[in-house]
Amino acid sequence: MSAQTALMQEKAGRSGPDLNTQALHMDARRESLRLLALLSPSLLLVFAIIIVPIGWLFWLSLFDEAGAFSPANYARFFEQASYIKTFITTFKVAFIVTGACVLLGYPLAYMLSQLPRRAASICLIFVILPFWTSVLVRTYAWLVILQRKGLINSWLIDLGVISQPLSLANNFSGVVIGMTHILLPFLVLPLYASMKTIDTDCLRAGMNLGADPAATFRQIFFPLSLPGLASGVVIVFVLCLGFFVTPALMGGGKVIMWAMRMEQTTSLYSNWGAGAALGVVLLVVTLALLGLFQWLLGARATGVWSSR
Amino acid sequence: MSIAPSALPIGMRGIEKRFGSVPVLRDLNLDVEAGEFLTLLGPSGSGKTTLLMILAGFVRANAGSIRVGGDEIITTPPHKRNIGMVFQNYALFPHMNVFHNIAFPLKQRGVAAAETAERVEKALDLVKLQGLGERRVDQLSGGQRQRVALARAIVFEPRIVLMDEPLSALDKGLREHMQIELRSLHRRLGMTTVYVTHDQREAITMSDRIAVMNAGRIEQLDKPESLYSRPQTQFVAGFIGESNFIPVECRNGSVWYEERRIHTAAATPAAGQYLMVVRPEKLRLLANAEPTSGVNVLNATLSDIIYQGDSFVCYAVLRDGRQLTLRDYCRSDVLAKMPAPGHPVSFGLDAQDTILVAAD
Numbered sequence: 322m323s324a325q326t327a328l329m330q331e332k333a334g335r336s337g338p339d340l341n342t343q344a345l346h347m348d349a350r351r352e353s354l355r356l357l358a359l360l361s362p363s364l365l366l367v368f369a370i371i372i373v374p375i376g377w378l379f380w381l382s383l384f385d386e387a388g389a390f391s392p393a394n395y396a397r398f399f400e401q402a403s404y405i406k407t408f409i410t411t412f413k414v415a416f417i418v419t420g421a422c423v424l425l426g427y428p429l430a431y432m433l434s435q436l437p438r439r440a441a442s443i444c445l446i447f448v449i450l451p452f453w454t455s456v457l458v459r460t461y462a463w464l465v466i467l468q469r470k471g472l473i474n475s476w477l478i479d480l481g482v483i484s485q486p487l488s489l490a491n492n493f494s495g496v497v498i499g500m501t502h503i504l505l506p507f508l509v510l511p512l513y514a515s516m517k518t519i520d521t522d523c524l525r526a527g528m529n530l531g532a533d534p535a536a537t538f539r540q541i542f543f544p545l546s547l548p549g550l551a552s553g554v555v556i557v558f559v560l561c562l563g564f565f566v567t568p569a570l571m572g573g574g575k576v577i578m579w580a581m582r583m584e585q586t587t588s589l590y591s592n593w594g595a596g597a598a599l600g601v602v603l604l605v606v607t608l609a610l611l612g613l614f615q616w617l618l619g620a621r622a623t624g625v626w627s628s629r
Numbered sequence: 630m631s632i633a634p635s636a637l638p639i640g641m642r643g644i645e646k647r648f649g650s651v652p653v654l655r656d657l658n659l660d661v662e663a664g665e666f667l668t669l670l671g672p673s674g675s676g677k678t679t680l681l682m683i684l685a686g687f688v689r690a691n692a693g694s695i696r697v698g699g700d701e702i703i704t705t706p707p708h709k710r711n712i713g714m715v716f717q718n719y720a721l722f723p724h725m726n727v728f729h730n731i732a733f734p735l736k737q738r739g740v741a742a743a744e745t746a747e748r749v750e751k752a753l754d755l756v757k758l759q760g761l762g763e764r765r766v767d768q769l770s771g772g773q774r775q776r777v778a779l780a781r782a783i784v785f786e787p788r789i790v791l792m793d794e795p796l797s798a799l800d801k802g803l804r805e806h807m808q809i810e811l812r813s814l815h816r817r818l819g820m821t822t823v824y825v826t827h828d829q830r831e832a833i834t835m836s837d838r839i840a841v842m843n844a845g846r847i848e849q850l851d852k853p854e855s856l857y858s859r860p861q862t863q864f865v866a867g868f869i870g871e872s873n874f875i876p877v878e879c880r881n882g883s884v885w886y887e888e889r890r891i892h893t894a895a896a897t898p899a900a901g902q903y904l905m906v907v908r909p910e911k912l913r914l915l916a917n918a919e920p921t922s923g924v925n926v927l928n929a930t931l932s933d934i935i936y937q938g939d940s941f942v943c944y945a946v947l948r949d950g951r952q953l954t955l956r957d958y959c960r961s962d963v964l965a966k967m968p969a970p971g972h973p974v975s976f977g978l979d980a981q982d983t984i985l986v987a988a989d
Contacts, residue, residue, distance in 0.1 A: 523721075525685075525714075528708045529687075529707055529710075529712065529713070530708075530734035531734050531785065533706075536737065540733075544724045545724055
């Protein structure tokens with residue numbers, strides 16, 4: 322075989338399906354490079370404002386006040402009762418506020434989802450309206466309403482319902498009321514969105530097949546609204562765990578939550594290592610909870626639950 | 630499976646429905662015989678779906694009466710009506726598997742678990758979905774979902790089943806297959822069925838009787854054959870099958886078109902203006918020398934011929950500018966009579982094929 326025929330054969334081979342495979346491969350590479358290029362600004366941003374600070378936080382938490390490498394910041398959680406108390410308070414507030422948001426938010430979202438489109442969008446504006454004011458302003462407004470000589474107490478006393486003012490602010494109930502108000506839209510909005518996607522024909526089918534309205538709600542509407550409820554609950558719960566402004570102002574110094582503890586540790590005692598450890602613990606616990614939630618939902622999805 | 634030991638008739642009297650000030654149904658009367666497959670056929674906005682919703686109880690009529698068997702049900706809430714329904718988009722419960730979807734009506738009726746399992750199995754069998762009980766709804770094809778919806782609507786042995794365009798989401802081949810299957814299922818189970826569609830071919834294929842609806846009224850209620858061969862209004866003639874309309878006049882006991890007498894088989898109606906309904910397949914090409922005694926001859930100019938393989942369609946224009954359509958099979962004797970486009974052509978219409986309707 323001469324060198325010329327070998328060259329010709331090679332050329333023939335390259336021009337066949339081989340050439341196309343190579344071109345496809347090149348296209349795929351080019352496509353992924355392009356995607357990477359488009360994503361790189363946001364990836365850089367994520368790296369700069371999330372990965373770096375968290376890494377730094379973790380790094381800081383490993384050094385004690387003297388600057389020596391030690392596990393002292395984490396050991397403190399088990400040694401000091403006040404830390405455990407703060408931890409418990411934080412979760413207690415988060416559970417109660419989330420529960421209150423569900424109790425208030427579910428019927429509200431249900432009503433919104435059943436209203437005609439126009440009326441629903443008007444009502445939704447009232448749900449979203451508080452977002453336009455700062456949390457600080459709204460918290461002070463609650464203080465004005467709830468304090469010893471506030472609106473509620475003076476009305477109730479004037480009406481003769483009570484003789485002594487109720488202690489509604491500067492304590493645990495004040496924190497719960499304030500946080501529930503601020504976090505309610507975070508539950509209502511995802512829940513409303515998921516309720517809107519429930520096919521009304523499914524509810525009609527339920528009734529047609531013999532389920533009375535209550536049974537139709539229980540067996541069809543409620544299960545179908547659960548994914549929306551779950552995402553609302555997760556958002557509210559996680560926001561509760563790290564909430565600062567409202568408990569700081571409404572708690573009257575009696576309700577110490579995790580974020581307040583962090584603030585004290587860093588700005589009052591300038592113990593950055595201990596503050597960082599608090600942050601790391603909160604982050605880990607939150608992630609663990611989210612993971613647990615995901616796992617629970619995932620387990621349901623593999624059963625008779627649709628992944629919708 | 631013993632469904633419908635005694636199918637029930639439905640009697641609707643004076644049904645009125647307005648949405649706001651817009652009337653949707655006007656003084657509607659309809660009797661559905663026990664065990665009958667009756668189709669409500671009409672264009673969108675004719676009120677057919679509203680009527681079905683009133684029957685199911687999802688929409689309350691403003692006035693009227695609905696009797697099922699001997700019982701008045703106009704105020705009965707939907708969950709107590711015991712009427713099966715197949716929805717247009719199937720409305721399967723996405724959070725339940727096939728078994729639980731079909732078992733749902735049995736669960737509401739407190740049927741024991743063992744019997745439920747048995748009846749669901751039979752229903753799955755009936756719709757040819759054996760062994761798919763554990764499937765999730767989103768793992769099913771459109772045709773399978775359709776069958777699950779059907780099984781769910783009949784598993785509790787309702788004596789009336791309503792269907793709201795159940796086949797409209799399926800592709801053509803599957804739709805035609807399901808039409809035959811629904812029909813034979815109805816023959817086997819014998820439940821009174823009210824079916825809604827806007828597809829006239831589907832209605833003709835499946836129904837015992839068809840109620841053609843237009844603007845909230847029933848225009849004509851008849852067997853499919855009668856509806857096609859003897860439409861009573863221009864709307865029905867235009868909606869069912871293809872038609873050309875030719876204006877004719879009745880006077881002195883005979884029918885006239887452009888000063889030529891039209892032979893008709895039926896008795897001549899009262900004097901006045903009418904429309905003659907001309908179906909494309911009832912026309913035939915006439916050769917020049919063909920005898921035409923007793924046949925209505927329509928002279929026109931051939932404008933176009935569309936070849937369709939087994940058949941062809943001829944478009945011709947009458948002297949007054951009206952279009953006339955002829956459809957016939959591609960036989961050599963027919964093709965031999967065909968003039969070229971632009972040339973005069975004569976169509977024959979037999980006396981028994983002339984249909985007169987009042988102009989709308």
